Amino acid sequence: MIAAPAILPPTVTVEAMSEMEVEEYRQKREITVEGRDVPKPVKSFADVRFPDYVLQEVMKAGFVEPTAIQAQGWPMALKGRDLIGIAETGSGKTLAYLLPAIVHVNAQPILAPGDGPIVLVLAPTRELAVQIQQEAAKFGASSRIKNTCIYGGVPKGPQVRDLQKGVEIVIATPGRLIDMLDSHHTNLRRVTYLVLDEADRMLDMGFEPQIRKIVSQIRPDRQTLYWSATWPKEVEQLARQFLYNPYKVIIGSADLKANHAIRQHVDIVSESQKYNKLVKLLEDIMDGSRILIFMDTKKGCDQITRQLRMDGWPALSIHGDKSQAERDWVLSEFKAGKSPIMTATDVAARGLDVKDVKYVINYDFPGSLEDYVHRIGRTGRAGAKGTAYTFFTAANARFAKELIAILKEAGQKVSPELAAMGRGAPPPPSGHGGFRVRDRDRDRDRDRDRDRGKGYGGSRPWN
Numbered sequence: 001m002i003a004a005p006a007i008l009p010p011t012v013t014v015e016a017m018s019e020m021e022v023e024e025y026r027q028k029r030e031i032t033v034e035g036r037d038v039p040k041p042v043k044s045f046a047d048v049r050f051p052d053y054v055l056q057e058v059m060k061a062g063f064v065e066p067t068a069i070q071a072q073g074w075p076m077a078l079k080g081r082d083l084i085g086i087a088e089t090g091s092g093k094t095l096a097y098l099l100p101a102i103v104h105v106n107a108q109p110i111l112a113p114g115d116g117p118i119v120l121v122l123a124p125t126r127e128l129a130v131q132i133q134q135e136a137a138k139f140g141a142s143s144r145i146k147n148t149c150i151y152g153g154v155p156k157g158p159q160v161r162d163l164q165k166g167v168e169i170v171i172a173t174p175g176r177l178i179d180m181l182d183s184h185h186t187n188l189r190r191v192t193y194l195v196l197d198e199a200d201r202m203l204d205m206g207f208e209p210q211i212r213k214i215v216s217q218i219r220p221d222r223q224t225l226y227w228s229a230t231w232p233k234e235v236e237q238l239a240r241q242f243l244y245n246p247y248k249v250i251i252g253s254a255d256l257k258a259n260h261a262i263r264q265h266v267d268i269v270s271e272s273q274k275y276n277k278l279v280k281l282l283e284d285i286m287d288g289s290r291i292l293i294f295m296d297t298k299k300g301c302d303q304i305t306r307q308l309r310m311d312g313w314p315a316l317s318i319h320g321d322k323s324q325a326e327r328d329w330v331l332s333e334f335k336a337g338k339s340p341i342m343t344a345t346d347v348a349a350r351g352l353d354v355k356d357v358k359y360v361i362n363y364d365f366p367g368s369l370e371d372y373v374h375r376i377g378r379t380g381r382a383g384a385k386g387t388a389y390t391f392f393t394a395a396n397a398r399f400a401k402e403l404i405a406i407l408k409e410a411g412q413k414v415s416p417e418l419a420a421m422g423r424g425a426p427p428p429p430s431g432h433g434g435f436r437v438r439d440r441d442r443d444r445d446r447d448r449d450r451d452r453g454k455g456y457g458g459s460r461p462w463n
């Protein structure tokens with residue numbers, strides 16, 4: 001079978017843009033591009049030949065114009081080429097890959113009995129996979145395109161039935177997908193459009209063996225697209241092993257950066273002060289709006305949540321030791337605003353798009369600066385403003401320097417205490433970034449979707 005790339009000709013308006021206009025537009029929207037034959041960006045939804053039913057959904061959602069990553073990412077993705085797309089949290093990356101995916105499916109021969117999906121989207125957590133599927137369902141609602149979500153912690157039966165009926169788009173967490181492949185409930189022979197959302201996370205040592213296994217079953221002439229808000233230098237080389245002649249598009253600075261719509265406060269505290277400080281903070285900010293509090297470990301998360309509830313705070317918690325049913329329920333209560341405080345481990349750090357999260361609190365500092373950027377990125381999404389409070393202890397001192405850089409880049413105040421820690425702290429053990437410096441012995445929380453064997457590799461250190 002031939003993979004017909006979904007190449008759409010540019011519209012007259014796009015074609016007519018002069019090189020100077022293109023430059024001006026890219027500058028205005030802080031778009032940096034790399035790669036050969038980069039297509040011109042699109043300034044409006046009408047500039048892309050999306051199907052009418054897609055455009056209708058876009059209008060219904062009330063979107064005024066493409067976000068910067070969409071403006072440049074769409075024409076690139078529609079060229080059928082590989083792509084690395086980096087843009088801040090909450091900037092519409094999901095639709096940056098889903099809408100071209102719909103166009104891509106429409107350009108392929110229809111599924112035959114026994115065929116697996118045409119589009120495969122991989123995501124690091126179950127909740128994120130489900131959220132992406134909801135977005136796919138919404139924007140492809142009036143099409144013939146079917147989708148399903150393959151993730152662990154829930155019965156396989158319905159997922160198996162979906163796969164056997166035939167679905168064009170599969171959104172999956174790696175563990176459960178590998179189970180489905182091993183037991184021949186699906187195959188990846190028809191996949192020609194592969195997306196790694198939260199790509200740096202998907203390629204870090206926790207997931208890399210699973211990604212390798214999955215990718216090895218996909219035809220080499222596929223189109224591969226990576227998306228994230230963070231892209232540590234260390235990941236680039238590994239990432240490029242799975243790419244051919246890629247484009248790269250970066251919105252804003254190429255360095256690690258936080259969304260500028262988020263006000264960032266960092267409070268230097270001792271471990272024993274944390275709980276009282278948290279309660280004081282909650283008393284100050286609690287007005288019924290949603291507050292997301294991150295903890296380091298599942299145990300710590302349970303402890304603080306119990307304490308908060310005993311003290312009368314409406315807190316519910318989500319982490320990897322909870323049943324999926326409870327995780328789903330807690331997230332839906334939080335989304336609905338019925339339970340305004342959610343405590344979480346890093347399972348909730350990436351991708352989740354909950355409207356009106358006003359505050360993110362880092363009760364414990366995360367294991368890397370990338371995680372910091374993603375955690376606080378649960379607020380300040382899609383043009384909204386948000387606030388992040390971070391407790392920072394002497395034990396976190398090695399992160400001070402890079403945290404200061406992130407604060408400064410975003411025009412945030414750096415307290416004298418933090419500045420002193422930045423000067424005094426010993427440099428990280430190995431060069432740049434929390435990415436490699438990530439604590440290995442931490443109880444990092446992640447979805448272990450495989451029912452058999454080890455949930456994740458992690459056998460090979462990053463370097």
Ligand code: ADP
Binds near residue numbers: 063087093
């Ligand atoms: P990211 O993956 O970049 O963190 P998401 O794809 O989750 O961001 O999108 C964040 C929010 O922005 C979502 O609620 C989404 O519906 C909304 N959104 C997407 N595209 C646009 C747009 N062009 N204009 C306004 N809002 C948008």
Ligand code: MG
Binds near residue numbers: 093094197351
């Ligand atoms: Mg996202």
